[in-house]
Amino acid sequence: MMLIECPWCGPRNETEYGYGGEAHVAYPEDPSALNDNEWAKYLFYRQNPKGLFAERWVHSAGCRRWFNAVRDTVTYEFKAVYKPGEPQPIKTTNAPATNTAAQGGTK
Structure with missing residues (x-):
């Protein structure tokens, strides 16, 4: 068990949570301009990736x-x-970190 x-609530059992996929995926600026392939993408x-990954x-x-x-x-x-809106504390493969002090130097 993890x-x-x-x-907001502190540590809780993994069964209380739901996975929401990759974090920091921006909604299209003009959704009506997307074709079917772009929407699918x-x-x-x-x-x-294998390694550190930002998730929701x-x-x-x-x-x-x-x-x-x-x-x-x-x-x-x-x-x-x-929390949403806070800077990502650790550099990952899918979103750049904005707080280099939290990374413990350069990585």
């Missing part, structure tokens, strides 16, 4: 709020959690 840290095509999670059995997390896809270990 504990996941909710930014926006809706279904996501990265699946929802605390569905608790506060029901969404948050972001940096998780290692190899070990399943959560490295950081952060």
Whole structure:
């Protein structure tokens, strides 16, 4: 069993959470201008890297709020959690980090 840290509620059992996919995927600026292939790419095509990855999670059995997390896809270990709108604390393959001090130097 794994504990996941909710930014609002603290650590809770993994069964309380739902996975929301890749974090930091921007909604298209002009959705009506997209063709079918572009919509399919926006809706279904996501990265699946090995290593640190920024993801969205929802605390569905608790506060029901969404948050972001940096998780290692190899070990399943959560490295950081952060609220929407906060800077990503650790550099990952799918979104640039904005807080270099939290990274412990250069990586």
